[in-house]
Amino acid sequence: MDQARKSSNTQLTQPVQTIMAEPKKMTRDPEMRKSLLDLMPGETAIIKDVSRTNGAATNLMEMGLTAGTPVRLVKFAPLGDPVELKVRGYHLSIRKSEARDIVVFPQDRD
Amino acid sequence: MPEPVQREHPTSQKDMSADVALIGNPNAGKTTVFNALTGLRQKVGNYPGVTVEKKSGRLNGSNLPIRIHDLPGMYSLVPSSIDEQIAADIITGRTSNSDVRLIVVVADASNLSRNLYLVTQAVELGRPVLLALNMLDAARAKGIEIDPAALAKELNVSVVAIVANKGKGIPELRSKISEMVLQQHAQRRQSGIQLDNELKATLLPTREWLAQHSALSESATWYEAIRLLSTDCAVDSWAAGENGANTQVSELRNLIERARETLTARNQTWQSLETRLRYAWIDRICRKSVREIRVEEVSLSEKADRVLTHRIFGPAVFVLIFATIFQTIFAWAEVPMNAIEQFVGWTSTHLATLLPDGIIQDLLINGAIAGVGAILVFLPQIMFLFFFLSLLEATGYMARAAFIMDRFMRGAGLSGRAVIPLLSSFACAVPGIMATRTIRSTRERIITIMIAPLMSCSARLPVYALMIGAFVPATTILGIFSLPGLTLLSMYFLGIVAAIGSAQALKRFAGAHEKPTAFVMELPPYRRPSLRWTLLQVWERAKVFVTDAGKIILAMSIVLWFLASYPKPADENVSSSQAIKQTYAGQLGHIIEPVIQPLGFDWKMGIGLITSFAAREVLVSTLATIYNVEGADENSVTLRDKLKNERDPDTGQPVYTPLVAVSLMVFFVLACQCMSTVAIVKRETNSWRWPLIMIGYMTALAYVGSLIVYQGGTFLGMG
Ligand SMILES: Nc1nc2c(ncn2[C@@H]2O[C@H](COP(=O)(O)OP(=O)(O)OP(=O)(O)O)[C@@H](O)[C@H]2O)c(=O)[nH]1
Numbered sequence: 001m002d003q004a005r006k007s008s009n010t011q012l013t014q015p016v017q018t019i020m021a022e023p024k025k026m027t028r029d030p031e032m033r034k035s036l037l038d039l040m041p042g043e044t045a046i047i048k049d050v051s052r053t054n055g056a057a058t059n060l061m062e063m064g065l066t067a068g069t070p071v072r073l074v075k076f077a078p079l080g081d082p083v084e085l086k087v088r089g090y091h092l093s094i095r096k097s098e099a100r101d102i103v104v105f106p107q108d109r110d
Numbered sequence: 111m112p113e114p115v116q117r118e119h120p121t122s123q124k125d126m127s128a129d130v131a132l133i134g135n136p137n138a139g140k141t142t143v144f145n146a147l148t149g150l151r152q153k154v155g156n157y158p159g160v161t162v163e164k165k166s167g168r169l170n171g172s173n174l175p176i177r178i179h180d181l182p183g184m185y186s187l188v189p190s191s192i193d194e195q196i197a198a199d200i201i202t203g204r205t206s207n208s209d210v211r212l213i214v215v216v217a218d219a220s221n222l223s224r225n226l227y228l229v230t231q232a233v234e235l236g237r238p239v240l241l242a243l244n245m246l247d248a249a250r251a252k253g254i255e256i257d258p259a260a261l262a263k264e265l266n267v268s269v270v271a272i273v274a275n276k277g278k279g280i281p282e283l284r285s286k287i288s289e290m291v292l293q294q295h296a297q298r299r300q301s302g303i304q305l306d307n308e309l310k311a312t313l314l315p316t317r318e319w320l321a322q323h324s325a326l327s328e329s330a331t332w333y334e335a336i337r338l339l340s341t342d343c344a345v346d347s348w349a350a351g352e353n354g355a356n357t358q359v360s361e362l363r364n365l366i367e368r369a370r371e372t373l374t375a376r377n378q379t380w381q382s383l384e385t386r387l388r389y390a391w392i393d394r395i396c397r398k399s400v401r402e403i404r405v406e407e408v409s410l411s412e413k414a415d416r417v418l419t420h421r422i423f424g425p426a427v428f429v430l431i432f433a434t435i436f437q438t439i440f441a442w443a444e445v446p447m448n449a450i451e452q453f454v455g456w457t458s459t460h461l462a463t464l465l466p467d468g469i470i471q472d473l474l475i476n477g478a479i480a481g482v483g484a485i486l487v488f489l490p491q492i493m494f495l496f497f498f499l500s501l502l503e504a505t506g507y508m509a510r511a512a513f514i515m516d517r518f519m520r521g522a523g524l525s526g527r528a529v530i531p532l533l534s535s536f537a538c539a540v541p542g543i544m545a546t547r548t549i550r551s552t553r554e555r556i557i558t559i560m561i562a563p564l565m566s567c568s569a570r571l572p573v574y575a576l577m578i579g580a581f582v583p584a585t586t587i588l589g590i591f592s593l594p595g596l597t598l599l600s601m602y603f604l605g606i607v608a609a610i611g612s613a614q615a616l617k618r619f620a621g622a623h624e625k626p627t628a629f630v631m632e633l634p635p636y637r638r639p640s641l642r643w644t645l646l647q648v649w650e651r652a653k654v655f656v657t658d659a660g661k662i663i664l665a666m667s668i669v670l671w672f673l674a675s676y677p678k679p680a681d682e683n684v685s686s687s688q689a690i691k692q693t694y695a696g697q698l699g700h701i702i703e704p705v706i707q708p709l710g711f712d713w714k715m716g717i718g719l720i721t722s723f724a725a726r727e728v729l730v731s732t733l734a735t736i737y738n739v740e741g742a743d744e745n746s747v748t749l750r751d752k753l754k755n756e757r758d759p760d761t762g763q764p765v766y767t768p769l770v771a772v773s774l775m776v777f778f779v780l781a782c783q784c785m786s787t788v789a790i791v792k793r794e795t796n797s798w799r800w801p802l803i804m805i806g807y808m809t810a811l812a813y814v815g816s817l818i819v820y821q822g823g824t825f826l827g828m829g
């Protein structure tokens with residue numbers, strides 16, 4: 001599963017070869033894995049990897065949650081779960097258990 | 111004259127029409143397009159998963175015999191639920207040599223990149239594809255401008271821009287379909303995701319296997335091969351198909367495994383390779399054909415959701431909506447109900463004067479008119495219910511209901527996905543059970559099917575309405591809630607509570623080991639429902655209700671009239687209430703009386719319980735027929751009054767007390783009295799196991815429920 005992780009957020013414009021290539025070892029922010037659930041409601045981040053979401057990865061990627069895509073955590077449902085996301089211009093609801101496994105790029109807050 | 115149709119595959123001669131399939135993402139507007147093209151009125155709604163089976167119709171306004179097939183929506187050709195599988199199988203030819211001449215992909219322009227995922231997959235199948243770019247109005251409102259010509263060029267397909275619900279672009283779409291069906295052999299340079307030579311070499315063995323074992327076109331086998339490589343679910347649909355003899359599929363699995371190893375050895379990742387390559391292509395296409403003319407602001411829909419899915423207001427509004435619906439059903443239906451009641455009464459008195467006395471008059475008035483009329487009276491309530499449910503479906507609130515309720519449903523082993531089928535079951539369990547096809551987990555699907563009939567359906571409404579109308583005083587509580595409305599609400603509530611309890615219990619039976627699947631659901635923007643369309647759908651459903659129920663009830667009423675009239679007593683002077691005891695119905699009723707007496711029911715209700723196993727509303731017509739035959743010499747008009755006046759011939763006590771009425775209603779909330787439901791459960795689960803369990807557990811629930819109410823109530827002195 002680890003192989004599916006990507007280290008770049010710009011690969012969408014890259015040729016096939018690069019898309020397929022094994023990510024280089026990450027030296028920067030080694031332990032800075034940030035989950036989508038770490039976002040505050042209303043915050044947006046760039047998706048880094050969804051392959052860890054158990055069972056739903058294919059579905060989520062087919063629905064456009066690919067690496068490099070901006071995603072906004074819109075809100076939590078009244079009972080705290082599921083969450084509502086906005087991605088590629090539409091709204092999607094997934095459970096926290098999946099959202100937790102979606103890795104996003106840490107943002108530079110200033 | 112239609113052109114002679116040439117076929118590549120030999121098919122049956124009797125039907126020469128060309129097949130055109132409508133596919134697209136859920137909620138992209140396929141059925142709206144289908145209705146516009148065929149003039150039919152299939153169900154449309156603003157939530158994903160409205161259509162769950164194939165529907166076909168002839169293309170209007172074309173002199174070619176073209177048959178359009180509306181299919182369930184899907185996000186990709188790799189199906190993850192039964193409804194998606196149906197659609198995918200038809201167009202890929204994975205499992206059967208389907209003969210689709212043209213694929214029309216309906217894409218939601220306001221949501222283009224995700225919709226293009228399926229579009230690009232369809233293009234790669236190698237069959238002629240026409241892109242119907244729908245919802246351009248919504249795209250424009252969002253500030254998105256799309257260049258159809260650029261899109262056509264990038265994808266190498268014809269594009270027709272439409273706004274399906276306004277009928278815009280439909281004539282163009284219609285003529286383009288006819289044109290493309292005719293010139294099917296026109297060669298096009300086919301587009302697809304780029305595969306470099308190295309990757310092609312890796313995929314080659316898999317591709318060859320596919321070429322040998324399926325009807326896929328040469329180019330399509332490449333793309334299917336990369337799909338199989340990229341995800342484990344893809345191979346499942348091969349295993350499920352008819353030509354997926356297991357040994358062969360294990361061959362396929364080996365080939366895929368080897369290709370994956372090759373990639374891994376080369377330090378490349380195979381997981382989701384298709385998705386990554388495809389979205390890379392899609393993003394390129396979008397850059398050339400989509401322009402954001404204005405930065406997206408917060409949409410009306412998002413503002414509405416600030417309240418409707420708000421932490422506190424959300425659930426409050428949810429409860430309020432349903433409470434209001436059941437309250438108003440009762441309040442608003444009063445006037446039309448009375449009118450129908452009078453009309454029925456007028457018809458039978460009129461007929462009585464027109465027809466000569468005798469068997470025919472008796473049969474018509476006390477059998478047919480009494481039985482059918484008794485149900486017609488409740489039609490307004492049923493129509494109000496349909497109206498409100500249609501509104502909820504059309505606005506987009508259903509998906510929010512699923513969002514709000516998911517957490518709650520999980521406690522019962524279900525997910526938010528189950529909410530929509532269960533809410534549809536308030537109208538009728540049959541479409542509700544069909545709608546469970548969208549539930550991905552088999553276990554959750556079975557549980558939902560099993561509890562769906564506990565949602566109070568429209569056929570129970572006449573029973574509730576009759577009992578409440580006769581025995582619950584129309585007083586008001588706290589100034590706003592009417593007591594009849596509250597009673598009705600509590601019957602619905604009882605059904606829901608019983609459903610949750612049953613789900614808990616069923617969890618253990620229905621494949622407890624299966625892992626829970628993810629809850630992934632799109633929340634479409636709210637749309638303003640079209641009043642005309644909503645009324646049409648209400649009309650359509652009401653018509654079905656009247657004709658379906660009408661047939662059963664008419665037949666049943668005539669049989670009952672006979673059973674309750676014969677044999678005629680030897681002594682002419684015996685009172686009619688004594689006479690009926692000696693008829694066949696009376697004898698039958700007295701046999702079952704001991705079983706139902708503890709529930710507070712007399713033998714006439716017993717007959718009603720038996721007949722209502724065909725369909726619940728038959729109870730009302732049964733009672734009407736029996737009392738009419740019996741009370742031929744009285745002249746109380748309405749069934750409600752007859753129930754109130756009914757006395758035990760031996761004791762002179764009223765037969766119906768409010769407690770009996772409640773006990774009867776509770777029985778109807780819980781019992782499985784519907785042939786169609788049993789038949790659909792058999793069909794959807796493919797075995798007799800679940801329908802039998804359903805009848806068993808629901809009958810037990812009903813008996814025990816009524817017993818507790820009646821005995822408890824009597825004990826507390828409420829009898
Ligand atoms: N604004 C707008 N709404 C549309 C258009 N076409 C359809 N709709 C609405 O979109 C919603 C979905 O339409 P359907 O035809 O049920 O969609 P479907 O693709 O058949 O959906 P499923 O059967 O669930 O896959 C309905 O509320 C329609 O009224 C359009 O061109 N513009």
Ligand SMILES: [Mg+2]
Pocket residue numbers: 140141142153154160161181182
């Ligand atoms: Mg549809």
